[in-house]
Amino acid sequence: xxxxxxxxxxxxxxxxxxxxxxxxxxxxxxxxxxxxxxxxxxxxxxxxxxxxxxxxxxxxxxxxxxxxxxxxxxxxxxxxxxxxxxxxxxxxxxxxxxxxxxxxxxxxxxxxxxxxxxxxxxxxxxxxxxxxxxxxxxxxxxxxxxxxxxxxxxxxxxxxxxxxxxxxxxxxxxxxxxxxxxxxxxxxxxxxxxxxxxxxxxxxxxxxxxxxxxxxxxxxxxxx
Numbered sequence: 001x002x003x004x005x006x007x008x009x010x011x012x013x014x015x016x017x018x019x020x021x022x023x024x025x026x027x028x029x030x031x032x033x034x035x036x037x038x039x040x041x042x043x044x045x046x047x048x049x050x051x052x053x054x055x056x057x058x059x060x061x062x063x064x065x066x067x068x069x070x071x072x073x074x075x076x077x078x079x080x081x082x083x084x085x086x087x088x089x090x091x092x093x094x095x096x097x098x099x100x101x102x103x104x105x106x107x108x109x110x111x112x113x114x115x116x117x118x119x120x121x122x123x124x125x126x127x128x129x130x131x132x133x134x135x136x137x138x139x140x141x142x143x144x145x146x147x148x149x150x151x152x153x154x155x156x157x158x159x160x161x162x163x164x165x166x167x168x169x170x171x172x173x174x175x176x177x178x179x180x181x182x183x184x185x186x187x188x189x190x191x192x193x194x195x196x197x198x199x200x201x202x203x204x205x206x207x208x209x210x211x212x213x214x215x216x217x218x219x220x221x222x223x224x
Contacts, residue, residue: 070145072123073130081144081152085198088156093195101155101163101191102201104209105133105170108184108216110149117181122149125179132177136170152205160191160223167219175217184217191223 068080076084088100107113107129114122126149133143133151142154155163167187175184188209192201204222212220 073127073145075130075134075143075145075151077145078147081146081154082198084142084144084154085201088154089192089195089198089201091156092192096193098157099159099191099193101158101160101189102205103153103155103163103167103187103189104146104202104205105151105153105167105185105187106209106213107149108186108213110183113181113183121180125181125183128177128179129174129183129185132174133170136173137166141166150209152202158191160189160221163189163191164219164221171217171219186212186216187219188212189219189221191221194224196224 068076068083070077085102091098092100107125110122110125113125126145130143130145130151133153137143137153138155140156144152144154146152153167155166158166167189171185171187175182186209188205188207188211190201190205190208204224208220208222212218
């Protein structure tokens with residue numbers, strides 16, 4: 001966990017470092033233009049340079065966002081999950097009047113789908129499910145591909161009952177959806193009102209998921 005957090009801190013400050021470098025280079029360019037003879041060629045050179053920096057800035061932004069995205073589903077990845085949960089748990093620590101719920105979803109029998117139809121078909125299901133999840137959560141919620149066929153939904157300021165209603169609706173839509181192969185999901189849900197360690201939070205949600213997987217196509221919810 002500590003190694004991941006160190007990488008996250010480095011990546012988090014890349015845009016700031018890049019902006020500082022851009023500002024310094026921009027200031028230098030403007031200074032050189034001011035003290036120059038302001039010829040047409042020099043002016044065009046400055047314009048092209050600024051344009052090139054603009055393109056570079058867009059590329060850097062896209063690369064920065066891509067470092068937090070899952071390549072297959074285009075959902076947020078584990079690196080972003082770590083940063084997002086850290087931020088949300090801090091809010092719990094400083095405001096006892098709020099709560100946080102996370103839910104872990106797992107596709108029932110997904111290994112059988114991969115074994116029977118192949119991993120390409122399995123990937124199609126993962127992409128379709130990812131799309132369904134993002135289409136059926138609120139704007140304040142965050143959907144993450146955690147690992148393999150497991151997804152995490154972060155529901156800020158949402159109590160256990162409200163979160164369960166949201167997940168029941170999502171679970172039912174998945175069950176009714178016309179995927180190429182019929183799938184269902186199990187879900188472990190944990191709601192916290194007091195500060196706990198991130199590893200403990202995920203572990204508790206994972207335990208709830210483990211219990212849900214015993215019966216399949218169900219939701220197990222806890223609150224602490």
